[in-house]
Amino acid sequence: MSAPLSVMICAGEPSGDVLGAQLIAALRIVSPRPLMFSGLGGPLMEREGLVSQFPISDLAVMGFSDVVPKIPVLLRRIRETARFAARTKPDVLVLVDAPSFAHRVATQVKKLAPEIPIVIYVAPQVWAWRPGRARHMPGYVDHVLALLPFEPAFFETYGVHTTHVGHPVVERLQNPGQGPAFRSRHGIEPRAPLLAVLLGSRRKEISRLAPVFGEAVALLAQKTPGLSLVVPTIPQVEGLARDAVKDWPVRAVVTADFAEKFEAFEAADVALAASGTVSLEIALARTPTVIAYKVDALSAAIARRLIKVRYANIINLILDREALPELIQQNCTGEKIAGALEHLFTDETARTAQRVAFDTAMRALGQGEESPSLRAARAVLASVRAEKSAP
Numbered sequence: 001m002s003a004p005l006s007v008m009i010c011a012g013e014p015s016g017d018v019l020g021a022q023l024i025a026a027l028r029i030v031s032p033r034p035l036m037f038s039g040l041g042g043p044l045m046e047r048e049g050l051v052s053q054f055p056i057s058d059l060a061v062m063g064f065s066d067v068v069p070k071i072p073v074l075l076r077r078i079r080e081t082a083r084f085a086a087r088t089k090p091d092v093l094v095l096v097d098a099p100s101f102a103h104r105v106a107t108q109v110k111k112l113a114p115e116i117p118i119v120i121y122v123a124p125q126v127w128a129w130r131p132g133r134a135r136h137m138p139g140y141v142d143h144v145l146a147l148l149p150f151e152p153a154f155f156e157t158y159g160v161h162t163t164h165v166g167h168p169v170v171e172r173l174q175n176p177g178q179g180p181a182f183r184s185r186h187g188i189e190p191r192a193p194l195l196a197v198l199l200g201s202r203r204k205e206i207s208r209l210a211p212v213f214g215e216a217v218a219l220l221a222q223k224t225p226g227l228s229l230v231v232p233t234i235p236q237v238e239g240l241a242r243d244a245v246k247d248w249p250v251r252a253v254v255t256a257d258f259a260e261k262f263e264a265f266e267a268a269d270v271a272l273a274a275s276g277t278v279s280l281e282i283a284l285a286r287t288p289t290v291i292a293y294k295v296d297a298l299s300a301a302i303a304r305r306l307i308k309v310r311y312a313n314i315i316n317l318i319l320d321r322e323a324l325p326e327l328i329q330q331n332c333t334g335e336k337i338a339g340a341l342e343h344l345f346t347d348e349t350a351r352t353a354q355r356v357a358f359d360t361a362m363r364a365l366g367q368g369e370e371s372p373s374l375r376a377a378r379a380v381l382a383s384v385r386a387e388k389s390a391p
Contacts, residue, residue, distance in 0.1 A: 002033040008090035010040040010081060012059040012098030014201045014234050015277040017042030020096045022168045024048040026377035038088060040081060053084060057236060059101050082108035085116060092117050092384045099124040110140040117142045117383045121376060123151045134158040143383045145376050149364050165375040166366020169280040179266030186253045192228045193345055196268035198278050199241055201234055208294065209274055210244035215334025218249050220341050230264045270344045272337065275312045283315055283358040288351040290325050290340040294332040315361045323357035
């Protein structure tokens, strides 16, 4: 019997935990050898059998002002992860998303154990911030797995071996058509106007956005009789999300059940979402959406100097137009959000246009082809074989 293949997978945030769990499951399908997993992840990766080296909540920070107080913890966790890899010498190290963490780990591992092949799963969005940073990546990355179709051409110009695998979000709607059952189970009338509100996955994110989103809900409720709310969230911040919405003027169904998330999206007529991967999940459910987001003033000032792209949302980036309204920073106000939501509730043409845009973007992300997770798993195994056969 073949010796087990040792795969170290590290995901530093909840969205990476989802990707990591899908990758572990896909690796089990395509690997001709038994597998041993180690690394770092959240509850979904642990459900797949990973024992995480430490809680990923240690790394879940956003924005300059959020990061500064946690710098000592972040630096310690980076060192611990790199040293663990160097000590255990996995056959391949896969670093999932969380670029501030992943790329620092990769740099240290290449110094401590350069023989370990390193795969970055989710190309860093340096094309959006500071493109020149890509020129340093060949020194510490062996292979980048890109989710977006335009990324390989960018990274290859800097000598970074890159494969477009597609976005695993297209795999997540496993049992479509459950929206009516979700409404029935939670006591929501079949024809009641239902808004899904996504507050984000980080504590600071929720604290910053909840007051604005609550104001928007209050204004929308004045013009939308019978409005109901559903607030899908994750277990790590469920308590905070419940506290954030308890005083809103509309009853909110809060669910942290991963299996219910897409049911909630399908049940909703319209969604309001913090910018991020969740907006792709809503698009997969074909629910018309308004994107709204803001960060602290210092992070915003830094971002204005660095951002090189026109849009924040991936759907808009892929289509190169504002298919979904984006209300970012100074435009992230209760009044503007409520107006955009009311437009979607009342204008069928606007809702249909978004659904057409969603379908186009999902095809670009790999829907209808071999699953992105299986393609990513094959690329990870190819990285192992390429390294083992190198002279």
